Amino acid sequence: MAPLNSSWLEISQGALERNVATFRGLLAQNACRLGGVLKGNAYGHGFKAVLPVLHPLLDVLYVIEPEDALAVRAFEASTHAPRKEVLVIGATEPDEAVALARAGVTLCVGDDGWRKNVEALRAARLPQPAKAHVHIDTGLSREGYAPGDIRRGFAFLADASDVLEVVGVFSHFANTEDVTEQEYALFQLENFRQGTDELRVLLGTTNVLEQHLAASAAALVLPQARLSVVRAGISLYGLWPSTETRLSARLTLPVVPTLSPALSWRCRSQIVKTLSPGSFVGYGCTWRCDVPTRIALLPVGYYDGLPRLVSGKAHVIVKGCRAPVLGRVMMNHIIVDVTRATHDDSPVVATLVGTDGTETLGVDTLSDWAQTINYEFVTRLGPHLKRTLTD
Ligand SMILES: *Cc1c(COP(=O)(O)O)cnc(C)c1O
Numbered sequence: 001m002a003p004l005n006s007s008w009l010e011i012s013q014g015a016l017e018r019n020v021a022t023f024r025g026l027l028a029q030n031a032c033r034l035g036g037v038l039k040g041n042a043y044g045h046g047f048k049a050v051l052p053v054l055h056p057l058l059d060v061l062y063v064i065e066p067e068d069a070l071a072v073r074a075f076e077a078s079t080h081a082p083r084k085e086v087l088v089i090g091a092t093e094p095d096e097a098v099a100l101a102r103a104g105v106t107l108c109v110g111d112d113g114w115r116k117n118v119e120a121l122r123a124a125r126l127p128q129p130a131k132a133h134v135h136i137d138t139g140l141s142r143e144g145y146a147p148g149d150i151r152r153g154f155a156f157l158a159d160a161s162d163v164l165e166v167v168g169v170f171s172h173f174a175n176t177e178d179v180t181e182q183e184y185a186l187f188q189l190e191n192f193r194q195g196t197d198e199l200r201v202l203l204g205t206t207n208v209l210e211q212h213l214a215a216s217a218a219a220l221v222l223p224q225a226r227l228s229v230v231r232a233g234i235s236l237y238g239l240w241p242s243t244e245t246r247l248s249a250r251l252t253l254p255v256v257p258t259l260s261p262a263l264s265w266r267c268r269s270q271i272v273k274t275l276s277p278g279s280f281v282g283y284g285c286t287w288r289c290d291v292p293t294r295i296a297l298l299p300v301g302y303y304d305g306l307p308r309l310v311s312g313k314a315h316v317i318v319k320g321c322r323a324p325v326l327g328r329v330m331m332n333h334i335i336v337d338v339t340r341a342t343h344d345d346s347p348v349v350a351t352l353v354g355t356d357g358t359e360t361l362g363v364d365t366l367s368d369w370a371q372t373i374n375y376e377f378v379t380r381l382g383p384h385l386k387r388t389l390t391d
Contacts, residue, residue, distance in 0.1 A: 007267035007300040007352065008386045011045050013053050015238050015260035020057045022257045023219065023232055026080050028362035032226040035060030035212065038068060039090070044305070044378035045237055045263055046387030051075055053389065054236070055084060062231050064090030069105040087133060089143075089231075094120030101130035101163075107163065110135025110144040115156055117357035121163040129161070133168035133201055133210065138191035140174040147195045154202045166203055168210035169196050173225070177241035179246045185222055189213065217241040220257060221248040238262045239363055239374045261362060263378065264354025264390075270294040272345040281335050282327025286312070295340045296323070301332040305358065305381040306352065307370035314369050316350040318342060320357020323350065358383065 001007060023034050036058040042050045047068060055061070055075065055109035061084055061112075063069050069086045076083050087106045088096075097107060097117040101124070107117075109132050121130060134157070145153040157164065171192050176185050192213055200209065211227040216235035218225040238261035240246045249256045272296045281287040282297065296318065302308045311328040321341035325334050342348055353361055367377040 002266075002268055002349075003299075003317075004268055004270060004385065005299050006042065006385065007265060007298075007304055009046065009381065009389065009391045010264040010266065010390045011049050011053075011387055012260070012262045012264070012391065013389050014391055015262040016053050016236070018258070018260045019236050019238050019262070022259060023230070023236070026220065026257060027226055027230065030047055032228040033059040033229040035052065035062055035085075035087075035216070035229045035231045036236050037089075037231050039064040039199065040379035041383055043234060043237050043375070044381040047071070049387040049389055052079070052261075053222045055081060056326065058084065059254070060085040060087065060229055060231075062087050062089050062238070065094040066090075066092055066100055066105075069100055070103055073103045073105070079262070083285065084371070089135075092117060097121060097130075098126075101344050101391060104131075104224055106133060106168070107164070108135050108143075109157065110134050110137070112153065112156065116158075118156070118160045119164055121160075126163070129163050129165040131167045132164040133170050134166055134197075136169060136171045136192060136195040137172040138188040138213075140172050140188075145195075146170060147198070149245060150195055150198050154199065158202065166199075166205075166209070167207075167225065168212070168228075169199055170210075170212040170231075171195070173213065173215065173218055176215070176222060176225075177245050180244050180251065182222055185218060189225060193370050215241075217245045217248075221245060221252055234375055237378070239378070241375075242373070244256045261354075263363065265300075265352040265381070266354065267298050267300050267350055267352070269338075270299050270333075271297040272342070272347060273297075274345070280327075283330060284328055287327040292344070293326075293337055294341075294342065295326065295335050296338045296342075296348055296350065298334050298336060299332060300334060300352060301330045304385060305377070306334065306366075307372070307377075307380075309371055310366065310369040314353050314366065316355040316360075317359045317361060317363065318350050319353075320359055321360060322364070332373040334371045 084319045133145035137146045212229045214225040214230040219230035279289045308329045314325040315322040316340035323336040363374045367374045
């Protein structure tokens with residue numbers, strides 16, 4: 001039975017599979033592989049819940065936290081699944097770099113802080129060098145060596161060839177999802193080409209380097225950025241990176257790809273009761289009933305990831321009807337008006353995100369109410385919420 005004191009998340013396996021198929025369809029034209037990003041607790045969808053679904057469908061898995069990469073290896077070992085290419089795109093401490101190298105996880109090198117990781121790798125005397133991708137900063141000014149700095153950065157990398165084998169090169173776009181005209185992305189792409197060429201010369205290699213630059217937005221609307229592989233995050237979970245990206249897709253692609261949101265958020269009512277006219281509802285007495293009002297008390301609040309900013313704007317769906325949130329979002333509760341949605345005081349199920357009957361509430365709508373973006377909304381869904389896979 002679903003819990004009474006907490007909301008829960010349903011993750012649709014079918015939706016995840018359809019999104020993978022959408023990307024496969026797009027990438028086939030460019031013979032590009034599909035990587036998926038599972039950072040931020042798999043964009044709030046639950047790393048543990050989605051890993052068994054996405055692992056067999058992806059070519060590469062990208063995580064930020066070393067422990068997530070090791071969890072992928074543990075999953076593979078326990079299910080006898082083949083080992084996939086796994087990259088840690090976040091920062092790593094020396095002892096983490098050693099553990100990852102031992103587990104056959106590909107490391108991402110992009111700053112001089114890596115010198116101490118190299119020392120640790122050397123001290124560990126691993127049987128073979130760890131695979132590494134070099135991060136180039138092409139214009140985001142986040143991780144990576146800037147193009148003019150590759151030669152200097154490489155001086156230490158060249159010395160590290162006993163413990164690091166460079167097999168790939170990558171970068172990250174700054175504003176592909178913020179615009180419909182991609183001049184800056186094209187500038188970054190050009191920087192990336194130059195940086196990659198420079199790196200190749202410095203490496204003295206003609207080896208094929210794996211190259212990746214595109215996250216969801218570029219993978220969707222900038223075909224020239226589909227290099228060896230893409231790193232799809234938000235859209236793998238069925239969400240558009242932005243309105244601009246969706247508009248770009250409409251303008252530039254022969255057909256707009258279909259994305260299927262994978263996440264639904266629901267809860268059971270804790271109490272249903274009728275308030276008499278004049279009753280105040282919630283903290284601050286910001287709502288007052290002017291007519292008899294049947295309300296449902298729902299066990300979900302800002303602790304769970306429903307921002308307090310949606311107070312006075314949001315509704316949930318109960319029995320296929322919109323039920324407005326009355327008053328303020330509290331830490332563990334909201335109160336919704338179910339006068340029209342239900343006709344007695346028996347318990348109800350409320351949908352915060354997802355479909356019930358003919359009504360649908362999307363993450364994008366909630367993000368707008370909360371004055372944020374879908375990325376922040378989903379990654380702030382509490383890690384304590386139960387996530388279950390559905391068809
Ligand atoms: C988060 C991230 C991605 C995925 O971005 P989406 O817009 O969610 O697809 C890809 N690459 C890097 C380096 C990232 O940090």
